[in-house]
Amino acid sequence: MAQAFLHNPSPLLPTRSAPRQAAWNAKPPHLAFEAFEGLAPEAESAAVPVAAQALAEQSVFDEITQGLLQQPATISPKFFYDQLGSELFESITRLPEYYPTRTEHAVMQQHAAEIAAAVGQGRTLIELGAGNCEKARALCRTLAPACFVGVDISADFLQGAVARMREEFPHMDVRAVGADMTRGVTLPADLPRTGRLVFYPGSSIGNFDPPHALMLLEQMRELVDGEGEPGADGGLLIGIDLPKEVEVLEAAYDDAAGVTAAFNLNVLTHVNRLIGSSFDPAQWRHLAFFNTLQSRIEMHLQAMSPLQVRWPGGGVRDFAAGECIHTENSYKYTLPAFTDLLARAGFSRARAWTDPRGWFAVVHAQP
Numbered sequence: 102m103a104q105a106f107l108h109n110p111s112p113l114l115p116t117r118s119a120p121r122q123a124a125w126n127a128k129p130p131h132l133a134f135e136a137f138e139g140l141a142p143e144a145e146s147a148a149v150p151v152a153a154q155a156l157a158e159q160s161v162f163d164e165i166t167q168g169l170l171q172q173p174a175t176i177s178p179k180f181f182y183d184q185l186g187s188e189l190f191e192s193i194t195r196l197p198e199y200y201p202t203r204t205e206h207a208v209m210q211q212h213a214a215e216i217a218a219a220v221g222q223g224r225t226l227i228e229l230g231a232g233n234c235e236k237a238r239a240l241c242r243t244l245a246p247a248c249f250v251g252v253d254i255s256a257d258f259l260q261g262a263v264a265r266m267r268e269e270f271p272h273m274d275v276r277a278v279g280a281d282m283t284r285g286v287t288l289p290a291d292l293p294r295t296g297r298l299v300f301y302p303g304s305s306i307g308n309f310d311p312p313h314a315l316m317l318l319e320q321m322r323e324l325v326d327g328e329g330e331p332g333a334d335g336g337l338l339i340g341i342d343l344p345k346e347v348e349v350l351e352a353a354y355d356d357a358a359g360v361t362a363a364f365n366l367n368v369l370t371h372v373n374r375l376i377g378s379s380f381d382p383a384q385w386r387h388l389a390f391f392n393t394l395q396s397r398i399e400m401h402l403q404a405m406s407p408l409q410v411r412w413p414g415g416g417v418r419d420f421a422a423g424e425c426i427h428t429e430n431s432y433k434y435t436l437p438a439f440t441d442l443l444a445r446a447g448f449s450r451a452r453a454w455t456d457p458r459g460w461f462a463v464v465h466a467q468p
């Protein structure tokens with residue numbers, strides 16, 4: 102069964118022991134094979150009950166209000182994606198400054214034949230954070246999977262996208278799962294356990310700090326292992342945004358047209374709807390910068406004057422002028438750092454494709 106992770110109180114224990122044979126690099130750098138060995142002794146993965154799939158209202162209220170009371174205040178980036186937020190994110194992906202989506206697309210196009218050969222045909226394709234399913238649509242044309250499962254926190258947005266997938270691929274078994282990945286994904290019980298390909302594009306893994314990214318990758322490894330099915334022969338295809346010039350990174354998260362600012366500020370409107378709080382987005386401004394030490398873009402909302410935010414049940418938070426709410430991290434991993442994380446999550450084989458500038462990588466990993 103899928104495990105809950107962000108709420109897992111136990112230490113992050115690697116769950117794999119047996120080192121696999123390394124497949125050494127015999128390709129030019131932009132087609133690099135990454136190889137690694139098993140790193141850790143056998144350890145029991147902590148058994149945590151599967152969390153409810155639906156966004157339980159009480160837990161959303163608790164999660165958001167706890168974040169607002171922290172020092173500094175935080176709002177999880179998963180709350181960006183209401184209907185408008187999902188649409189604003191779609192607009193971001195078309196901005197001239199926002200290179201990740203189109204670079205990932207170019208990498209997938211450029212190396213389509215090799216990627217298809219590596220991952221295999223007729224699979225059960227499971228896309229996490231599927232959104233508009235645009236990337237899966239392109240992948241389905243080359244991979245002809247037997248089954249497609251779109252998983253996204255924005256269930257309504259996903260329904261429309263999945264309906265369009267059914268139209269384009271009438272012979273494919275198409276499913277939609279509305280789920281908050283950070284609480285564990287429960288797939289339909291009748292889903293094949295062998296030949297699964299988990300697809301996690303867009304460098305969304307970068308939204309999690311490395312310990313949480315490790316837990317997510319472990320959960321993905323569980324899913325591709327067919328949740329314990331012997332000979333499951335599964336894989337993971339994942340997009341990774343790589344470190345690059347700070348100017349390029351910062352422009353991508355602070356575009357001239359202000360779409361990213363609108364996207365960031367929209368989280369306040371969404372939070373007002375979710376918990377009944379009193380945020381006035383006009384009192385806040387968008388901040389984005391690269392934190393070099395942590396190799397991450399940080400997005401914040403900064404109060405432009407002293408203000409107070411209230412919510413039902415007597416909740417209140419005062420903000421001084423200039424005080425910030427931290428809304429997002431977007432980690433940029435080097436390929437060696439990321440393949441190390443994959444290895445610790447139990448993926449012993451990985452192969453990466455990148456663009457000529459080395460801005461973005463698509464990685465195929467197998468247990």
Ligand code: AVJ
Nearest residue numbers: 193303304305308354361431
């Ligand atoms: C969807 C997490 C990949 O971090 O680049 C885009 C979200 N935030 N602009 C990213 C985002 C601001 C995006 N991910």
